[in-house]
Amino acid sequence: MSVRRLIGMETEYGIHAPANPRASHVALSIELVNAYAAAVTEDGGTVAGAEWDYRSESPLVDARGWVLPRSAAHPSQLTDSASALEGVSGPDAAPADVAVEEPEFHPPGTAEWRGDFFTLREGQPRLLTNLVLTNGARFYVDHAHPEYSAPETLGARRAVLYDVAGDLVVRRAAQRLSREEGSPELLLYKNNTDSKSVSYGAHENYLVPRSVSFDALTAGLIPFFVVRQVICGAGRVGIGPTSARPGFQISQRADFFEEQVGLETTVRRPIINTRDEPHADIDRHRRLHVIIGDANMSEYSAWLRVGTTALVLDLIESGTAPEVTLLDPVRALKDVSHDPTLRTRVATDRGPLTALQIHRLYLEAARARADEAAGPEGPGLAPDTETAEVLAAWSNLLDDLEADVSSAADRVDWVAKLGLLESYRRRDGLDWDAPLLGMIDLQYADVRPEKGLYHRLVRAGRMRRLFTDEEVARAAQDPPEETRAWLRGTLVARRPELLAGASWDQILLRPHPDAPITRLALPEPTDGTRAQTEGPVTRAEDPRALIAGLREILETGPDQREAPPRRPSD
Template identity: 40%
Template sequence: MDRRVIGVETEFGLAHRPSSGRGLPPDELARYLFRPVVEYGRSSNIFIPNGSRLYLDVGSHPEYATAECADLMDLLAADRAGEQMMHELAVEAERRIAADGFDGQVYLLKNNVDSAGNSYGSHENYLIPRTTHFRRLSGILLPFLVTRQILVGAGRVVPATEDREAHYAFSQRADHMWEGISSATTRSRPIVNTRDEPHADAAHHRRLHVIVGDSSMSSTTSLLRYGSTDLVLRMVESGVPIGDFELENPIGAIRHVSHDITGKATVRIRGGEEMTAVQLQRGLLQRAKRFVAEHGAHHEHVDRVLELWERTCEAVETGDHGLIDQDIDWAIKKRLVEDVAAKHGIGWDHPRLEQIDMAYHDVHPQRGLFHLLARRGRVSSVIDDDAVTHAMITPPATRAALRGEFLSTARAYGAEHTVDWVHHKLTDRPLDTIMLKDPFAHQDERIEALLDTLGDRSSQLQEQSLRQRRAQGVPLALTEKYHLTAPVHAEPPLI
């Protein structure tokens, strides 16, 4: 498969911290957070002009699903755009809460577990060919994903329990996985979800829904996360020999690997052989290198992905985490936590370190510790602020571009409409509903013809004052270059 679209859905943690007493409960806080969205779209589940989807998920978790992206840099920028949009909503929620007589701050965290131990996800979606043999895919993909946490885990300070001491782990999500492969999502939390909703031509494509990943703050971590997974999928799809790494007990293995930061924990392969996570990842890395040498790099970032993959394996294997402590989230955070512990003479069981862990994921650009480290030059990046701002208001050059054009034009004309990942409909023209099954198509004469029925678009798509729209409390991504004259109603959740 030469081309692939990838998207990521991120659930955010949400909390209100008043100066005294208890904060607002999650459901009420979520209503404050999404009030501008509901005022704008008469729904807490909307598609927006950059082609992405913004909604409240089960448990009052705000969630952002990027548009489908065919370029890794577009995906990284789209992911950060969602983070920035959520931050703007949180700032507005805090203002409205104060106006209603409540003090305190609103915290929005891009992490995967709250202080009570509840978990929420960061789900990856990869378009794969319908012809892919799923049994072979799962046999290779599960071992890769179980051990991928040593590459791209978010890291976690794990509090002490009756049977183990406080310590540092690779992953926030690993302890909350209960099955290897399943059609469920919240009930059993499988590593890979098999629900067959391709949002494309089902005769040619299926959607691989990966639930196991940790949310990434670092764009460099994200590049390795999506880039390495894409390479493994390409090897599977091409039918090249990869080897037998199938695990006897994936769920036992994912926990075992996560809690051994030395990287020496072993997993048992079917047949009895035991390997460390590093050995398994190195085995897949060498095959990926050979695959690229024989078939060529399918995008310009492949060499960077392979270099990060190899360097991270070396860092885990040697224990020299300084090799990656500006590039990989778990190592960046580990260095920060260790610096604080050394400065104050405290151990892993000190509650302050758990607070540092949480604050690392605060999306507030002035308050979040990841952003503080970035300002101090202690983290690397592969995208810049301009790319993020662009992604907030501009869809990637995929089907999302048509979705964005449809949404912005219909709004400008005050035309009631509904959209989802595939369907585009003007409410007063239900027989003209257009299905876009090709996620790579960023031009379509049918969309153009339908929008032309509304009138002269050039006279309607006039920019409003950014200052005026900011005063309305609506995030930039919902307003820039677009009028707010008509709502958009999303179909029921599709992802």
């Protein structure tokens, strides 16, 4: 039993140019990515602007064993080829366009439409849509949003640290962009909806052994994902995808989910996403792609979101998940979200239960499993520190939510946001449809420390943090040492001239620009660690020796491996 499994988080940021709301968001996102490249290189740092190597991406492979024909896929689902970026030279796919008036229209071909606010200077990188960063992350343009995909890490706390580092990355990018003459003010939000029908994601990825049946994952995860929001939802003003009804709800995302299980991520969103694209050895690993979560400003909320999910995955893998089935999960998801008093009961095969009661079923199962592992029949070891911390924090939070919801305002985004909103309602006598409350909802997630209301609450000592600013700054710079992200990020930082391309599970190197490319395969995410590869990277005599040294280390065949290294500390 451990939360120390391989985890990686992704955040799609909301993007807004208040002075030019019709600007192409694809173009703005490209500018932002390029501004980051400029900011880093101007300060003497490096980024890899090599084209992202799409060869190993296959987002249309479905976990249930069939492949969606491309002709049937929604166009925005096609992220595995350069054609996904056709928005760069064509109009955005913009389902929200109908919802607003047109203050300013920029016809195709104009500078505003193309996004020509950003001029490259001598020596700056070419116009890029994909960056690999020195911390091993990917920063790129996805579906008309800037997206930061954090590097792979071991454990919930590390995953959250590297996700929070993304806020620093986009902030630095926006600051750099603002220095360009004529560039629009560009604001970034770590939220998940514009409340005008559009939602965008904050995804989590967990490495799961291929041997675990997908049906078991689905059965164990659906009830948990329906109630998980009460410990980590981000809170939202407005009910329904377009906020047709005034009110407050726990989750940003709940109203945008329509199915229990499915492949889509942008339309008819499912509670369980079946995308099966492990970015690792497909025979040994599955990457569970979780799309249902809210983006958290609170580090503590994010930590519990990821930590409890890791524990539940452990329960499922060991066949000890609680037996509970929701009769109508999609409806229950919304019912739970729409009741911040947490009294709502949802229909289950064990009778009507509150979200907190369902949480307790999972918590008790996790405690029992931890005790069993430490008992006479088990390996005899107490859970590792972080696992014990997650169990205690989860339990304390459930107690607090049960006794007095507002007492969780120091940890849980939706509770903190609700407290702020209620204070404004009291002071100004506002109804839930007051625009000021919508503003507070939005600005809670503003990533700027001086403007973001989450940051204001932290500064007032009202919300707990897990990390210092220094730790976050370091994570924006240096890769995690415990996974292949170390090798990827370190090569970007120290040997960018050798790098011809990088994806999650491959690195392309060449000793000089005209030499043939060597493809380093990294099918095991826990290969390419600092301990394993620092030698050749820092001490090789010349580029050829470096590449040969890495090959030798990484080409140790899987036949020489033991069981899958999914939980090295277990």
